[in-house]
Amino acid sequence: MAARVVDNLARVRERIATAAERSGRDPSAITLVAVTKYAQSASLAALIEAGCLDLGESRPQQLWERAKEFAGRGVRWHMIGHLQRNKVPRTAPLVTLLHSCDSLRIADALDQALVQSQNGSSDEAQPLDTLLEVNISTDPAKGGFAPDDVEAGLAHVATLRHLRVRGLMAMAGKPDDASAAHADFRHLRELSERLKSHCPPGVTLDELSMGMSGDYEVAIEEGATIVRVGSALFEGVEP
Ligand SMILES: *Cc1c(COP(=O)(O)O)cnc(C)c1O
Numbered sequence: 637m638a639a640r641v642v643d644n645l646a647r648v649r650e651r652i653a654t655a656a657e658r659s660g661r662d663p664s665a666i667t668l669v670a671v672t673k674y675a676q677s678a679s680l681a682a683l684i685e686a687g688c689l690d691l692g693e694s695r696p697q698q699l700w701e702r703a704k705e706f707a708g709r710g711v712r713w714h715m716i717g718h719l720q721r722n723k724v725p726r727t728a729p730l731v732t733l734l735h736s737c738d739s740l741r742i743a744d745a746l747d748q749a750l751v752q753s754q755n756g757s758s759d760e761a762q763p764l765d766t767l768l769e770v771n772i773s774t775d776p777a778k779g780g781f782a783p784d785d786v787e788a789g790l791a792h793v794a795t796l797r798h799l800r801v802r803g804l805m806a807m808a809g810k811p812d813d814a815s816a817a818h819a820d821f822r823h824l825r826e827l828s829e830r831l832k833s834h835c836p837p838g839v840t841l842d843e844l845s846m847g848m849s850g851d852y853e854v855a856i857e858e859g860a861t862i863v864r865v866g867s868a869l870f871e872g873v874e875p
Pocket of ligand 1: 671673694716717847848849850864865866867868
């Protein structure tokens with residue numbers, strides 16, 4: 637089983653490199669986040685052993701458990717799912733990057749929860765690095781900032797002392813449709829480029845987190861700096 641995970645990892649890395657080269661990009665500029673939400677501990681151990689140290693979870697509880705289980709192994713944890721306010725104090729210190737700040741309400745709640753969790757010693761504490769999640773396909777059934785609201789969102793989050801925006805995150809509206817995914821990812825990159833030149837102080841838009849198992853190569857061609865890949869790593873391993 638471990639051998640199969642390592643095999644899958646090699647294939648995904650290979651495809652990342654090929655997609656990067658195809659679009660004239662340096663493969664080392666792309667971070668693979670292995671999404672382990674459906675994987676067993678043994679699969680995580682195999683990934684870590686193979687040097688895949690950026691791991692993503694969508695449920696805080698599972699992230700806590702696994703951060704504990706694999707403490708001291710150099711794992712960088714990415715929170716990619718919705719984070720409720722009451723889970724912030726315990727999650728924030730474990731997380732390298734939060735991908736899923738998806739509204740002003742959540743941004744404010746995160747900031748307040750971070751103040752409280754730091755017990756007033758906020759001057760010394762590191763802000764939490766985050767991405768703003770954008771509803772790039774403007775699907776009313778999906779969460780995230782509307783593309784037209786991102787600029788105002790950045791301006792607001794820039795005033796929150798405990799959050800530091802690093803970039804944007806999105807999912808393609810129709811993951812099985814490559815040409816629709818191309819368009820969605822291109823729109824996210826164009827939005828990021830348009831806003832980059834006049835970012836508020838403290839905000840950077842260097843990261844574009846986009847692309848999952850079905851469309852990560854498309855996302856790389858459109859400029860992804862982070863891809864979040866789950867099921868492709870666990871084919872033949874997890875049910
Ligand atoms: C589950 C999940 C992924 C990974 O999806 P796969 O299709 O299994 O690669 C990526 N991003 C988010 C936000 C997810 O919830």
